[in-house]
Amino acid sequence: DTGVSQNPRHKITKRGQNVTFRCDPISEHNRLYWYRQTLGQGPEFLTYFQNEAQLEKSRLLSDRFSAERPKGSFSTLEIQRTEQGDSAMYLCASSPSPTRNTEAFFGQGTRLTVV
Amino acid sequence: GDSVTQMEGPVTLSEEAFLTINCTYTATGYPSLFWYVQYPGEGLQLLLKATKADDKGSNKGFEATYRKETTSFHLEKGSVQVSDSAVYFCALRLSNNNDMRFGAGTRLTVKP
Numbered sequence: 001d002t003g004v005s006q007n008p009r010h011k012i013t014k015r016g017q018n019v020t021f022r023c024d025p026i027s028e029h030n031r032l033y034w035y036r037q038t039l040g041q042g043p044e045f046l047t048y049f050q051n052e053a054q055l056e057k058s059r060l061l062s063d064r065f066s067a068e069r070p071k072g073s074f075s076t077l078e079i080q081r082t083e084q085g086d087s088a089m090y091l092c093a094s095s096p097s098p099t100r101n102t103e104a105f106f107g108q109g110t111r112l113t114v115v
Numbered sequence: 116g117d118s119v120t121q122m123e124g125p126v127t128l129s130e131e132a133f134l135t136i137n138c139t140y141t142a143t144g145y146p147s148l149f150w151y152v153q154y155p156g157e158g159l160q161l162l163l164k165a166t167k168a169d170d171k172g173s174n175k176g177f178e179a180t181y182r183k184e185t186t187s188f189h190l191e192k193g194s195v196q197v198s199d200s201a202v203y204f205c206a207l208r209l210s211n212n213n214d215m216r217f218g219a220g221t222r223l224t225v226k227p
Contacts, residue, residue: 004158033214042119042204042217043159056214091158101147101166102208104215108158 004107006092012113013082020078021110025094032075033104034067035091036060043091049075082114117142121205121218128195128225136190136221138179138205146207148172148181148188149215153202162190162203195225 005024013019025032030051035043046065047057051072061067064082069075079086089111093104122137140146150162150172163172168183177192188205205218 040219042206042219043215045214045216048214093159101164103149103161103164105161106151106159 004092004094004105006090006107006110008110009108010111010113012115015084015114016081018078018080019082019112020076021090021092021112023075023077023092023107025074025092026096026105027073029094029096029105030072031095031097031104032069033093033095034075034077035093037089037091037109038087046077079112082112084114087112087114117146117207117209117216119205119207119216119218121203122221123219124202124221124223126221126223128223130197130225130227131194132225134190134192134195134199134223136203136205136223138188138190138218140186140188140205140207142186142207142209144209145183146209148179149206149208150177150179150188150190151204151206151217153204153220155201159204195223197225197227199223200225 007022033048034046037043049069064080067077089109091109093106095102095104119140147166149164151159152162153159163174165172165181171180179190202220202222204220206215
């Protein structure tokens with residue numbers, strides 16, 4: 001197992017276009033998280049899945065954002081009608097169980113630039 | 116709400132200097148506490164963690180002690196190396212187990 005994998009690593013898009021990112025978690029991890037990280041800030045929680053169920057969404061996740069995890073394995077994060085303020089690093093993480101003692105394992109992120 | 120506040124950077128030290136990066140938290144219940152490190156061009160990696168009061172997490176010469184009385188989890192290392200240059204994030208895991216809250220990060224640069 002090579003850890004959490006995210007694709008693409010970088011994405012440049014024009015304002016108003018739609019983009020989709022993919023995350024492949026560590027196998028057997030039933031929890032999958034999406035975070036957003038802007039320059040000089042720590043990761044901010046967006047949403048998480050327990051298997052295929054999306055259980056929580058942050059108020060940061062506007063209507064233009066949608067995330068799926070259809071078979072409880074990989075996940076996609078789509079941003080519609082991108083805006084310049086969406087430029088950020090989008091991080092995916094997974095964890096093996098929902099206990100408070102368990103750390104999250106992060107991918108390398110997808111850096112989005114909206115021009 | 117639950118949150119983490121960590122020392123603002125950047126921090127610049129000479130090799131073999133002593134490092135402290137302060138972290139304090141606000142939380143309902145009893146969170147678990149974590150330090151993550153992000154090396155240039157890489158993702159966040161867990162550095163150490165502590166799950167209850169007075170626990171000490173340690174790894175690669177770094178240490179942090181969960182202090183409930185001062186709601187703190189300061190990161191320390193006795194002798195830093197150039198290879199420790201990175202951004203360090205303090206984080207807590209909420210008692211409801213659902214997500215992690217991160218501090219803004221502290222950039223450390225160690226000069227030879």
